[in-house]
Amino acid sequence: MLEQFQNHITNNLPFLKESKLLIAISGGLDSIVLTHLCYTLKFDITLAHCNFSLRGNESDQDENFVLEFAKTLNLEAFVEAFNTESYAETEKISIQMAARELRYLWFSDVAESLNFDYILTAHHADDNLETFLINLTRGTGLNGLTGIPEINDNIVRPLLPFSRDELERYTNKINLKWREDSSNASDKYLRNKLRHQVIPHLKEANPELLQNFKKTLQNLNDSIDIVDESVEEVLNRAIASVDEYQITYKISEFKKLNSPRAYLYEIFKDYGFTEWNDVIDLLDAQSGKQVLSKTHRLIKNRARLILTDLCHSEQSKESFDIKTDDKTCQLPIGTLFFDEVDAISESSKTIIFVDNDKLEFPLHIRQWENGDIFHPQGMNGKKKLSKYFKDEKLSLTDKEKVWLLTSEDKIVWVIGMRTDSRFKITEKTNHILKIEIK
Structure with missing residues (x-):
């Protein structure tokens, strides 16, 4: 030997x-x-x-x-x-x-x-x-x-x-x-x-069992090489986007396949999924339907499947308070900067200007909750955040990343998206607060 x-x-x-x-x-x-x-x-x-x-x-x-x-x-x-x-x-x-x-x-x-x-x-x-x-x-x-x-x-x-x-x-x-x-x-x-x-x-x-078993393993490994090449080709067509927290797939590419179940198994098996009938059903499910494993979840979002890690999908219970003299606040999505200015410049999704005298400190930062209502700047009246998100076509994972800046439970800013008209700058404004997310 x-x-x-x-x-x-x-x-x-x-x-x-x-x-x-x-x-x-x-x-x-x-x-x-x-x-x-x-x-x-x-x-x-x-x-x-x-x-x-x-x-x-x-x-x-x-x-x-x-x-x-x-x-x-x-x-x-x-x-x-x-x-x-x-x-x-x-x-x-x-x-x-x-x-x-x-x-x-x-x-x-x-x-x-x-x-x-x-x-x-x-x-x-x-x-x-x-x-x-x-x-x-x-x-x-x-x-x-x-x-x-x-x-x-x-x-x-x-x-x-x-x-x-x-x-x-x-x-x-x-x-x-x-x-x-x-x-x-x-x-x-x-x-x-x-x-x-x-x-x-x-x-x-069969006294030749082990020798024949070795041949079988070789044949199976050769087959895996073929499967891997085929799956790679499908992934190249199906993956729409990849970021730090999620992978998005085009459902249409899976539906073109003769055996979508086989490809879905090969693609998602390493993420802990076991209920394959439920995964297959996602292709035709209504938007928002999801399947969970112990570590990940797969979500139907219109014409997409979204794969995300469970540790990033659970809504954070963290919250932050902003005192009058605070200049920065570190959030999971970036850093907020607060600065009193004499005049406004062009605002954007990441920079807003509000009437400082209308704010009640300490301000509060938290993630959105069902039932939240705000008064979108540029619109008349109020609107439920859930309806606003639907109009903006936000996926479930997108919504989970939304944070709010509030003053006495009133929404000042859906951070990175829309301000509330109740705190806008007017001709009567004496003190302007610039808020920026980086």
């Missing part, structure tokens, strides 16, 4: 030979084999072991085994203990997910702080098959059926082409010892059920 591993590195991962590598080692078969192979080939390696404190004395024995193994090979080893159960409870996730998050966060921190080029994990071909079947049973798209990536940013998995049987034969040949995690014997977790109850029957039915 050593020769096969060396050939695999030379042909597919040659950059590892000259890199500083951090190996994630549990003490189990796969990570022990990976470490020994890299050590034998004289790679620049350091070990990192996580003690998740889940199996009492057994976890501590694993840690001691790794430290002894590192000492035998004269390798440096880092060890970190975690309170995994507490982390899982705090984050409201499973123990398995907690261990995964803690593991990769720590590996990343160590790699960054000590300038490791890559983190090596010991996933092998059987792990890949298990992941494929897990995703298949839970329901997934094409990407979920392509297995574990060999290279993912700075994480590399050099053992993916090799089976567990090959790893075991390697340890037997050179009499290499390793630790067996007792939790692997339990069928409590889906992965173990597949490993113990399903995959052995599949291998019995």
